[in-house]
Amino acid sequence: MLSDSSVTTGGIYLEDLTTGDTFASGEHTVDVQQIREFARRFDPQPFHLDEDVARQTLFAGLAASGWQIAAITQKLLVQSVPLAGGLIVTDGKVTLPRPTRPGDVLHVVSTVIDIRPSKSKPDRGIVILQINTLNQEDESCLESVTRGLAFWRNSGIEPAFN
Amino acid sequence: MLSDSSVTTGGIYLEDLTTGDTFASGEHTVDVQQIREFARRFDPQPFHLDEDVARQTLFAGLAASGWQIAAITQKLLVQSVPLAGGLIVTDGKVTLPRPTRPGDVLHVVSTVIDIRPSKSKPDRGIVILQINTLNQEDESCLESVTRGLAFWRNSGIEPAFN
Numbered sequence: 041m042l043s044d045s046s047v048t049t050g051g052i053y054l055e056d057l058t059t060g061d062t063f064a065s066g067e068h069t070v071d072v073q074q075i076r077e078f079a080r081r082f083d084p085q086p087f088h089l090d091e092d093v094a095r096q097t098l099f100a101g102l103a104a105s106g107w108q109i110a111a112i113t114q115k116l117l118v119q120s121v122p123l124a125g126g127l128i129v130t131d132g133k134v135t136l137p138r139p140t141r142p143g144d145v146l147h148v149v150s151t152v153i154d155i156r157p158s159k160s161k162p163d164r165g166i167v168i169l170q171i172n173t174l175n176q177e178d179e180s181c182l183e184s185v186t187r188g189l190a191f192w193r194n195s196g197i198e199p200a201f202n
Numbered sequence: 203m204l205s206d207s208s209v210t211t212g213g214i215y216l217e218d219l220t221t222g223d224t225f226a227s228g229e230h231t232v233d234v235q236q237i238r239e240f241a242r243r244f245d246p247q248p249f250h251l252d253e254d255v256a257r258q259t260l261f262a263g264l265a266a267s268g269w270q271i272a273a274i275t276q277k278l279l280v281q282s283v284p285l286a287g288g289l290i291v292t293d294g295k296v297t298l299p300r301p302t303r304p305g306d307v308l309h310v311v312s313t314v315i316d317i318r319p320s321k322s323k324p325d326r327g328i329v330i331l332q333i334n335t336l337n338q339e340d341e342s343c344l345e346s347v348t349r350g351l352a353f354w355r356n357s358g359i360e361p362a363f364n
Contacts, residue, residue, distance in 0.1 A: 082273035085280060085288045098290065098351070106291055107276050111244035111269045118247060126247045128260065129268055135293035189260070 051124035051199035054165045054190040057152055065116035065148040070104055072142040078108040103139035109146070109182045110134055113173045116148040121169070123190050125197040130166075132186035138179060145176040153185070163195035213286035213361030216327045216352040219314055227278035227310040232266055234304040240270040265301035271308070271344045272296055275335045278310040283331070285352050287359040292328070294348035300341060307338040315347070325357035 072091075079088030083105035086093040094102045118127050140146065150171045157165040167190045173182035191197040234253075241250030245267035248255040256264045280289050302308065312333045319327040329352045335344035353359040 078273075082277045083280060084277070087288065098287065105273075105276065107269070107273045110272060111240075111267075114267065114269050115244045115246070118245060125260065126249065129298065131295070131297040133293070133295045136291065 051122055052190070053124050053193040053195075053197075053199075054155070054157065054167075055193060057155055057167060057190060059152055059155060061152040063117075063120045063150045065120035065150075068112050068116060068146045070108075070112070070140055070142060070144045070146060072102065075102060075104045075108065075142060078111075079105055082107060099139050101139075102142055104141075104144075106134070106136040106182070109136065109140050109173060110184075112146055113148055113171065113182055113184070116146070116173075117150060117171070120148065121150055123167070123188065124193075124199050125189065125191045125195075128189040130187050130189065132171075132184045135183045136181070137183060138181055140175065140181045144181070146173055146181060148173050155190075162192075163197075164189055164191045166190075213284055214352070215286050215355040215357075215359075215361075216317070216319065216329070217355060219317055219329060219352060221314055221317060223314040225279075225282045225312045227282035227312075230274050230278060230308045232270075232274070232302055232304060232306045232308060234264065237264060237266045237270065237304060240273075241267055244269060261301050263301075264304055266303075266306075268296075268298040268344070271298065271302050271335060272346075274308055275310055275333065275344055275346070278308070278335070279312060279333070282310065283312055285329070285350065286355075286361050287351065287353045287357075290351040292349050292351065294333075294346045297345045298343070299345060300343055302337065302343045306343070308335055308343060310335050317352075324354075325359075326351055326353045328352075 076089055087097045087099040087103055088105050091102045150169045153170045154168040167188050169186045171184040171186055172180055175181050238251055249259045249261040249265055250267050253264045312331045315332045316330040329350050331348050333346040333348055337343050
């Protein structure tokens, strides 16, 4: 949490979370090499691979694969939302409002928008996070509403295993 | 499309698509090295990195990052859904029903569930795909409803640029 480092160092349990809690990540700078390497492996389309061809496409220039931005978002979330037991996502809705370009510096702001203790599994609950991946101009490159698991302190889950 | 290779080789335009069309991908085998390499870069949590520690977590063994499965799904989609202009996803809802394990052989089946010509942009429309990433037992590892762009033949978009 932005203002409570004592919680983040020890691992966050379900009872530590309140709707409205906000987490801010560090930064990740995207460069041409990362974009092309990810694209070669997972999304081999010219607007992610070749600057010259990309200029003639809808993207009007080289743009990162949306799934690369999702993966970078996960990296920044793992560092900034230290849930006890880890950041275990069960599902999420992802929107890509604009392309991410070489040189963009991304950071993630995530906000707890709902907390739902499980009725069937008394050791855990679902935390719903509104996730926003922003560039250096604070323009939104990825938005997501993501459901993740959180555990009660008495669940036996280790406080900070990652 | 499963039964119409003449369309897939030339690039698919909006007028070639019909609700119910199905695309089947090739296969991708997931191994320990891929899981650990992706995790080190994007999702450094022990259940994606360390077999011994993973056994003691909720995953009960090494499991791939969900974002890795999303990226592999994109790779298989780019190969199997040859939309003219490329596979440009604007947003999607992703669910991860079960962990993907080392040795799992994934393939993707995608079905057109809706086609919405744009009212404001006469050269294109939105295609909504139901995407299912299955393992060798035909168990679902990732499900998604994804919105992508498709162009009319008279848009000037190149037929098969990737």
